[in-house]
Amino acid sequence: MIRQAAVDLLHAHPAVRQRIGAAEIAVHRLESALCALDAVGTTDAKTIDLLTASGTKLSRLINALTAPGVHARWATLARSASFASAPATPPSRARWAHLTSEQRRELRNTAAGLLARHIEKPVDVQCVDYDGNPSGCMLCGVGAVQAFRADADSVWTLMSADSASIGGPGRADTLDGVVCPRCDHAIDQAHGVGQSAMTLSVRSFLGVPAHLRSLDNLDGLIGWAALPARSAPNREPWGHLDLGALRASADLILGRAS
Incomplete structure (x- = not known):
């Protein structure tokens, strides 16, 4: 049953459901996306597993196929003819x-x-x-991120920030540039550009799960765009800062081998 499959997948990837909000809405969206696959004959278990193997892949599936899946459902056809006349709509001889x-x-x-x-x-x-x-992310300074070619134009997000808010010297004008996907997500979580967003980005880079409150307040973070003398873009996020002690703390907290 397609709906039960949607329920099971969301149970396996609770973060996806949490990002969507209400459980019923999340189930409806994923069920519709799975209906879209079923309608075009994509029912092979290996293919479905490939498309739903991680939270990222599941979100991608929902974003791509929910809308066409909703329109593909027979209920949409019945609704367009008004539910009053739906019982009179002749049944189909074959699925879809x-x-x-x-x-x-x-x-x-x-x-x-x-x-x-x-x-x-x-x-x-x-x-x-x-x-x-060559330039870099305003916060972490990384100069390149990996993405699919179809997404290349939307990888970098335009952003402005006050220099002092990201650890730099005060100045009259704002800093303009772009941020990478990790820092853009951190800014959304923090509801603005600043120390909180940079802390979230560093935590994400070090692999500290969001539910852990360790390393919650990090001092001395400076966004790449606010450096007194702009350096070359970083090869890895936050390469302009020495994160050795923080990395060691994260490894200790998470029990990772040194």
Whole structure:
């Protein structure tokens, strides 16, 4: 049963459900996405496992196929004709026979694009300034992040920040630049650019789970864009800072071998 499969998958990946909000909404969205796969004949267990093997993959599946899956359901057809007349709508002789050729084409194209992403390997997407020169994330300073080619144009997010708020000297104007996906997510979590966002980004980079309150307040963090003398972009996040002690603390807290 498709709905039960959606329930089981969300139970296995609770973070996905939490990001969506209400459990019923999360189940509806994933069930619709799974319906879209079923409608185009993608029912092989190995393929489904490939598309749902992690929280990231599950979220990608939901984002790509929920909308076309909702439109593919027979209930949508019945709703468009009003539920009052739904009982009079003749049943289909085969599964998904009510879909139009246009709907099937849309479903196949979307599902094919999603499957292609699991075959395609991500590439380095460099950060460059308006003049085409190498640049880095305003916070962690990383100069390149991996992404699929289709997502390359949306990897870097435009951002502005007050220099003092990210550990730099005070100045009259704001700092303008871009942030990487990790720092962009941290900014969303912290509801703004500043020390809290940088702390969350560092914690994420060091692999400290969000539910652990250890390393919750980090002092002395400086965003790459606020450095007194701008250095070359970092090869890895926060490369302009010495995180040796913090990394050792994180390893100790998480029981990782040194």
